[in-house]
Amino acid sequence: MKENKVIRLKDDIKLSNPILLVGLPGVGHVGKLVVEHLIEELDAEKIIEIYSPHFPPQVLVNEDSTVKLVNNEIFACKANDIDILILTGDHQSASTEGHYELGDLYLDLAEELGVSRIYTLGGFPTGQLTHTDEVIGAANNPVLVEEMGQYGIEFKENEPGGGIVGASGLLLGLSQFRKLDAMCLMGFTSGYLVDPKSAQFLLGVLSKILDIEIDVTPLEERAKEMEKIAAQLAEMEQQQQGQQQFLPDTVSNDEDLRYIG
C-alpha cells in the first residue's frame, strides 16, 4: 500500500450542509472520547474508511478475535435536524509529511460531502492532576471567534502558547486555503491520563453550540473511575517529591507518569 486508500461504504449519502466533528487520539484522548460518545448516543453510521501507509503498521484485535487494520473513519448522523459528520480513528499520522497529506485528504472528503463548518476537538495539557472545567478555543477566522464567545469558551491571546500540534490544529490551518470555517475546542486536562471528565465538560459546551441534548451518564461513570486513579497518582507524586529531597533526580519518575496517558 503506497497510497492512502479511501473506502466509501455507501453510495447515496444525502446531507444538508453537514458540520464535521473531528476527534482523533491526542492529549488525554479528550477529543476521541467526545466523538466516540456521540457516535454511540446518536447512533451514527460509518460511511467512509481511510487507510494509510502513514499510520503505524498495526492491527487491533476485536472482541471476536478478528483483526482490524488501524484506520480513520467518518460517521454520519442527525441531531436536532442538523446533519453531523464525525471523523475519528485509531491513530494520527506517524510522520510529519503524512500529517499534511492526510489533512488535505480529510478536507477533500469534507468538501465532497458539502461540509459547512469543522469543529476539531482535543485536550489542552495543564500539567496539573487537579481538574478544571474549562474549554479553550481557536478558530481560522475572527467572525467564528466572536460567534463562539457566548458559549463559555475561553479565548486567550496567543494561547495555547505552543500552538496546536497535530490534526486538530493542522485542519484549521489547511482549511484556510479553502475558505472553510473551522474551529478547535480543547478541554483542559492534565496531559498524563485519559480524561473522560474533561471530555464530559467539552461535550457539554459542544451540545450548547449545536443546540442538541446528549446523555452524558456513561462518560460521567468513566470520569469517576479516572478521578480515583488521578487522586492516587497525585498522592504518589507528592510522596515521591518528598523522597527526592534525599535522592538524586532521575529520569524515571516523570516518564512513568507519562506512559499512563
Next chain:
Amino acid sequence: MKENKVIRLKDDIKLSNPILLVGLPGVGHVGKLVVEHLIEELDAEKIIEIYSPHFPPQVLVNEDSTVKLVNNEIFACKANDIDILILTGDHQSASTEGHYELGDLYLDLAEELGVSRIYTLGGFPTGQLTHTDEVIGAANNPVLVEEMGQYGIEFKENEPGGGIVGASGLLLGLSQFRKLDAMCLMGFTSGYLVDPKSAQFLLGVLSKILDIEIDVTPLEERAKEMEKIAAQLAEMEQQQQGQQQFLPDTVSNDEDLRYIG
C-alpha cells in the same frame, strides 16, 4: 536501489493451493525460529529473494566470509501432500511506510503463487521470564477463528490489547482487502530473550493444524540452553530488585535486559 527488487530463482513453480507461513524477526524471534526449523526439516527450496531500500543498509557475513545483503526470502516445500510456502528474512521494514509497501508486495507474490491461506507466526510478550505453554491467535475473519478453536489456541477478547504490530499483524489487515484468509499465531514468550521453547510449542500447534509430523529435537536442545540463561537472568533480576530498595531507580537495569532479546 530506489525500488524493491524481487528475484525469482525458479521458472516453473507448480503449486496446488499452497499455504503461506510467515516467520520474520520479531518478539523472541519465535516466528523466525519456527520457520527456520521447518525449512531445514522439510528440506524447503528457496524460490524468491526480496531486497528493499526499506531494510537496514547492512550485509551479513556467511561462514565462508562471503556476504549476503539483508533480505527476505520465500521457500517452497511439501509436507503430507500440502504445498507450503515459507516467508522469512533478516529484518522487517525499517520505516512505517516501508512496512505497508512490503506488506502489499508479499501479498502480490502470494496471489501470484495461488496461496489459499496465510499463517503469520510470532511471539506474544508476557514480560515474565517464566515460560508458559500457550499460543494466542487472531484471524482476519470469524470463520477462521471458529475453525481454529479445536487446536488448543487461545482466543481472548481484544487480546493482545496493544494489537499486533509489524508484518505479522499487517499481513492479516492488508489481506482483508483481497479476500484472502489469514491468521496470526503467537507463542507466549518473555519478550527479553530469543525463545526456542516458545517456538517449540508453537510448532507443535502448527503441526496439528497442518496435520504434519515434525521432529522438534533440535529446537528442544536450543530451548534447554536458553532455559538456563533465563534462569540466571531471573536470579540476577531478583538480586537487583533487592538492591534497588536502597538505591534510586535508574533507566539502565531494564534496558540491559532488553538488549539481550
Next chain:
Amino acid sequence: MKENKVIRLKDDIKLSNPILLVGLPGVGHVGKLVVEHLIEELDAEKIIEIYSPHFPPQVLVNEDSTVKLVNNEIFACKANDIDILILTGDHQSASTEGHYELGDLYLDLAEELGVSRIYTLGGFPTGQLTHTDEVIGAANNPVLVEEMGQYGIEFKENEPGGGIVGASGLLLGLSQFRKLDAMCLMGFTSGYLVDPKSAQFLLGVLSKILDIEIDVTPLEERAKEMEKIAAQLAEMEQQQQGQQQFLPDTVSNDEDLRYIG
C-alpha cells in the same frame, strides 16, 4: 498538501538588485530576532508566504485567537536606497531531505526576485552563559570574505569546527551552484537561551555593512531582561555543580538548561 505551496501576495514587485537577509529560528534565535526587529523598524511588507509538508504539523494562535499555519515568509523593504528582502519563519524543515528541497525553493525565489547577495544570520553557540560581543563569519567565496574584513567580523580558520548546520549554512552551499554571493554572520551566544543581546550586536555589524541606521532600543530592553535570567541561571548552575560533588552525575541537569533555549 504533498508539495510546497508558495503564495505571492503582490503582483507588481519592482526591486533593484535587492539583498536577501535570512533569519530563521536557530541557536539563540539570534538570526530571527535581528530580522524581526528589522521588519518592524523598516516597516517591511510581506510579499510571499511559503507552506510546506516539511514543517511541523502545527498552527500558532494569534492575539485574536485565530490561527496561523506555520510557514516561512518573505518581506520587502527599503533602507538608504537599498532594496532589502527578508526571509524569516516559524520553523526550519523537520527532515533532512526537506532542508535541501526548501533551500532550493528559497534560492529559486531569490533568483526570481533578482537578489544580488544573501546574508544568512544566526547564532554561534559558545556553551558559556557570559556574553561576548563577537560575530563570526563565513562566505561562499573568498572575495566576500576579504570584503567583509573591514566590519569587525571574525574569520577564523575552519571555524565553526562543526560546520554550519541548517538553512544558514545550506543556503551558502546551495547558492554556490548558482554563482550567487552568500555569507553567514553568526553572533556569539550561549546556546541555552533566546539571546537579544547577541542579536543587538549582530544587528550593529549588519547596519555597518549595509550602511543603514537602525534604532536598537527595543532589542536593548529585551536584552536587559534576558541578562537577568542568564545571571540567575549561571548562579543556579554554580550551585548545582557544588552539589554534584556529592551526588552521582545524572542526565537531567544539562537537559533542563537546554530545554530553556
Next chain:
Amino acid sequence: MKENKVIRLKDDIKLSNPILLVGLPGVGHVGKLVVEHLIEELDAEKIIEIYSPHFPPQVLVNEDSTVKLVNNEIFACKANDIDILILTGDHQSASTEGHYELGDLYLDLAEELGVSRIYTLGGFPTGQLTHTDEVIGAANNPVLVEEMGQYGIEFKENEPGGGIVGASGLLLGLSQFRKLDAMCLMGFTSGYLVDPKSAQFLLGVLSKILDIEIDVTPLEERAKEMEKIAAQLAEMEQQQQGQQQFLPDTVSNDEDLRYIG
C-alpha cells in the same frame, strides 16, 4: 535539491581497469583516514563531486572561511602502474533509503569508469581501548576470499557477527547484482576514538595487496598522539569503575566515552 547531483570535473578520464577504494566516515574513521592519507601521498586528483539531499543539511568551513557543502568525492591517481579511484566524503547517508540510493549511484559511477574491483575500508569495533594489529575481511565471492588469504587478513566464520552496516557493507551486497568483485577490509579499533594507529596497520595490509609503497610517517605521528589520549581514557575508565561500586549506575558514563568517537 530533490535529487542527487553528480558534478564531473574532468571530461577526458582514461583509466585502465581501475580499482576503487572506498573510505567514508565510520567506526574509528579508519577507512577515511587511510584514503585521505593515500590521496595526499599519491597526489590524487578530484574528478567527481556528489551532492545529495540524503546528506545532513550542513556546510563545512574551509581554512579561508569559505564554505563547502558536505558531499562525497571521487579522486583518481596511479601507483605502480595501477589506476586507483578513491571514494571518500564528509558523511554517509542520513537515512536508510538514502544509503541504498547512494550505494547504487556509486556503483553506476564505478561501472561508468570501468572499475574492476572494489575495496571498502572500515573499522571493526572491539570495545577495548588497547590496540591490536589485526584486519578482518569479507568479500562478495569466495574466490576473492581465497585470494586474500595470503595477505595476513583474518577471515572468521560469520564475523563480524552483527554484519557490516553502512556503505562499506552495502557496496559489497549491491555489487553482487552487477557481478562486480568487492571486498571489505576492517581494521580493529576501540570504536570510541578516531584511530590513526588502526588506519596505519590497515594501510600496510592494503599496500601489500596493491603491491605499492606508501610512506606512513604522517599517520604514525597522529597515531602516537591518539595513543596518549587512549591511555588517559583507559585510566579514567578504570577510576570511574572503582567509584561506581559505591554509586548507583547511571547512563552518563558510557555515553560520555561514546561521544568522543
